[in-house]
């Protein structure tokens with residue numbers, strides 16, 4: 001039985017990974033301060049520690065250490081910039097030390113945000129990024145970039161087996177829609193289902209590429225558990241770019257909604273375009289997303305319809 005430590009294991013991505021790990025027969029410890037998740041999303045059989053990742057202490061040995069704890073939603077992290085930076089600097093160091101003590105595999109969930117305002121679209125892993133180092137988004141972007149640098153330093157100096165993934169806008173059932181925690185897809189779905197205005201920040205011509213949660217989970221499990229991947233950095237996303245206005249129209253039509261699409265001021269440093277070059281993931285893992293945006297949206301809309309909105 002493999003022992004896995006997951007920081008942020010009660011969040012959207014983390015809890016999906018935890019459920020998969022349980023199905024694979026692993027023994028899981030989750031450390032999570034519940035700062036961005038709603039309720040408990042993991043079974044009570046999981047050892048749960050309610051603690052900030054930077055302060056978590058353990059002498060236990062693990063086979064895998066996974067560092068996911070972060071505040072991923074822009075509207076939320078700009079309100080908590082220090083917390084955002086610490087979980088992805090001191091927190092990353094803490095999790096690396098635990099992995100070093102166990103001499104085990106360390107996997108980090110970085111972000112497509114490390115590319116910032118990318119000039120190469122779809123963006124490959126070897127694009128260095130164009131990031132405002134002290135703007136509002138820097139707490140997230142630079143935390144992720146610092147963490148990548150620290151992880152590679154541990155890998156080079158202590159020869160631990162580290163794996164870095166950069167997810168691009170993962171969505172699906174279970175994702176939060178409320179307040180500052182809500183990312184664009186769940187927000188648009190809930191607004192559309194309620195018949196409320198669908199709010200676009202900026203002109204709606206900015207783009208993203210979206211990845212359905214099951215596709216993320218499939219490759220993430222491989223990245224974590226397959227041998228000989230130490231030092232790899234992998235984009236996990238879709239190369240299909242879609243404009244935010246177009247996304248709003250699709251969701252409005254799929255939900256038969258009467259909502260109006262309205263425009264508000266653009267967010268500061270909001271990347272204009274984002275899409276993943278996934279050739280590396282295809283080559284190494286023989287992986288491609290299999291759920292189309294329409295399919296994934298359909299399942300997510302279904303899930304939200306079943307909730308008390």
Ligand code: UDP
Pocket residue numbers: 073074075169182183184185187188199200201202206208244267270
């Ligand atoms: N967005 C929007 N309306 C919303 C939420 C987001 O127009 O209610 C836009 C946002 O400005 C960005 C894109 O949708 O261009 C994706 O935003 P999200 O918060 O999902 O995360 P990001 O990809 O920026 O990290």
